[in-house]
Amino acid sequence: MQTPETNLILIVDDTPTNLEVLSEALTDAGFEVAVATSGESAIEQIEYDPPYLILLDIMMPGIDGFETCYRLKQNPQTKDIPVIFMTALSDTVDKVKGLSLGAVDYITKPFQQAEVLARVQIHVNLRNLNLALAEKNLRLEQEIKERAIAEAALQQLTHNLEQRVLERTQKLADALCTLEKAQIQLVQSEKLATLGQLVAGIAHEINNPVNFIHANLYYVSRYTQNLLELLKLYQNQLPKATPEILAKSKEIDLQYLLEDLPKILSSMEVGTERICDIIKSLRSFSRHDEAEVKVVDVHEGIESTLMILRRHLEAKPGQPKIQVFKEYGNLPKVECYPGKMNQVFMNVLSNAIDALTEAMDNYPSYVRSPMIRIMTEVLGSDRIAIRIADNGLGIPENIQKRIFDPFFTTKPAGKGTGLGMSISHQIITELHCGSLQCISQPGKGAEFVVEIPIQQPQLCHTGVVKQKFLSSPTQLDRKPAYQGLPIMVKADQK
Template identity: 50%
Template sequence: MIEDTLVKPMRILLVDDNPNNLKVLSEAIQGHGWKALMANDGESAIEQAEYAHPDLIILDVMMPGIDGFETCRRLKANSITQHIPVIFMTALSDALDKVKGLEIGAVDYITKPFQQEEVIARLKLHLKISHLTRTLEQQVEERTAELTQSLQQLQHTQLQMIQSEKMSALGNLVAGIAHEMNNPLGFISATLKQAKPNIGDIIEHLQLYQKSFPNANEEIINHAEEVDLDYCIEDLSKMIDSMVMACDRIKNISNSLRTFSRGDRDYKQPFNLHEGIDSTILILKHRLKANEHRPAIEVFTEYGNIPEIECFPGQLNQVFMNILANAIDALDESGAGRSFEDITANPNQITITTFVAEKQVKIIIADNGVGMSEEVQEHIFDHLFTTKGVNKGTGLGLAIAQQIIADKHDGEIDCLSNPGKGTKFVISLPI
């Protein structure tokens, strides 16, 4: 029997205004090992059902106050009692009344005068159905939880694969470009440095000719005026210096590319976060420059005295890249509809701050863009969630960023934002 399989005996709430009916039903129920709860009107039945949570209710239809139909309606409208099976007990034989009771949530009818054997048989049936239903619901909930966990694990693995493949491909590409740049760059730089003293010797030799033969012919004088010889001599050295500086600039860019694409090993390694941030800013510099729609975006770095941390440098650089790229997108969006002069008066800005607090390195990346609503903030780290238009965002950037910070580095990444007041990302990494 059902009651033998459970730790607690089944509890059945009997609701009838006739004390004799309650007594007979109570004795029959207790004779089968069930526990009888009793109420003599609808109001007390509802109150008792809320705190006692019976396994089944036998409910008389004709009662003073609220009748059985209204009592059943209230029980089914209450989230606490709506799942308790209700069996109506009535002397009414009209089929319409029975249909009415079934429509409002009853599972069965017992007709007065009742036979104890029939009542017990029906109770056994509906208690068994109720038990099976609860067991099935529990199994469905457990299976749903398992499927949800499997889906989350699948998404987690997918993010790892995407992030790994992306960083691997990007790292190989950038490292290859940086390597190929370095060969001709080294040749140009070395040649310029060697050419400068040679050109100086040639100019000095030319000046000796001018002193030795001060009376130049008309053709030489005219040509000197035509090419502005004095200016050429003065400017040539500056041109060489400018080209050497340009080579140094390209070399810095190449080094930044190599820093950004720094390959991660299977274990963490010491890394200067400021170098990673600087290299990311340099790579994004083309997006920060002024265009026909807005002036240049200003980037301010307020670096504190932070130590190197054990981490996966390439992965953290990708986090910086994702957040800074999103900040630029937000500032471009905030500029839509504003005049060039208005943006100049209230410039677009990104501020990056680092400091140590509570044995953690804090990196704050803040912009004064459009900001986000509370609803959007709740989903920005969700897999495939994006507010950008078609072909403008994958919805993976911040999901990957959170995975890198939380799962790979035992850190935290939080977002603070208000519409029209900008957005601030706070990254916390353990030292």
């Protein structure tokens, strides 16, 4: 709090006697005193040397005390200086007017020195208290601002920390999900690799002896035909056979044997051709799963897949045969990973067969003629499309949104892993830079559209993409340890 020695009191009065009496009393009380004889001079003096308190006479020439007080209170720099009116007026109206203009007190003339000093001291103390309170309020406001800034910074820091925690948690969750997917894909790839090696090995070992049988059936058929012709020639030249020959002919039913033997050989030839086709399809399906792109005929991959799935297309008790309609376009040979593409064809066609089978089991009257339609076409100049559609019950929209999600399946537990379509989608989109779409409406079947470029962009052959899909030992065309029998074809001696 300021001391009285530092408190300047301004006395404004046009009467010299009043100025002298008040100045002497205040100076004796320890106050510093300044005087002014008019309102105008008081305002000018206050602008360059503001007092601590003003004793202001009302009745003065020029502007009176009321006007002077009004002007002081209108000025932001002087409005807080306490003003005490000095007047001989005792009318309540005048006092109210003065107080309403901003005065803090009244001193009536003639002066009582003790009263003047008491009132001045009270208002000086009040002034000191107000200034101290204002300073504390200012400090408090500053502290509040600083705390608000600190709290905002703390909140921002907390938000940033929470955001970083969320981001790190999300990254860890994504990494875990990616790891799980990679593990599942690795297991799946290992299974396919093992299955492919098994299929390739069996096909290779069966191929040689079957080729041996199939190739020599031609000569067996010719030799048999020659023997039958010779036998007929004997019958014509020697019509009277001996009793032993007649008995043996009857025993073996010679006439039936002559008719049935060519049919049997013809059936055997057809059967071996069928086995050769199956082996060819197995080898075509299981081969080429190397880490390099091959230029292949996509139709061969589709046909080999259909050959493997042929048993599932056949009619079953209470169910008709699933018809397959092919509308192949004039496709050029395509750069792709044939084994992976065959895996996609297998997944899509297997799902179509399962959907039709389920529909026939649960709604036999709805699907009377189950069919799968396969269409291929060239899109523009650089892409091809393979469309595989069925006339089953279709796929609801909520399932379509998740059909390519890992581990999502609508099949009962133990009948599906939920990885087939997810892996197929990754094979097409990430490994071949293509697209795999599902188009379906409930009650109108489902169609899967595969689009891939005819020539694979270099982007799809980067190490990261190849490592993701081809790092496991999935080369299914490895030679088995057993090389098989050599092909034995007996040459025509002629």
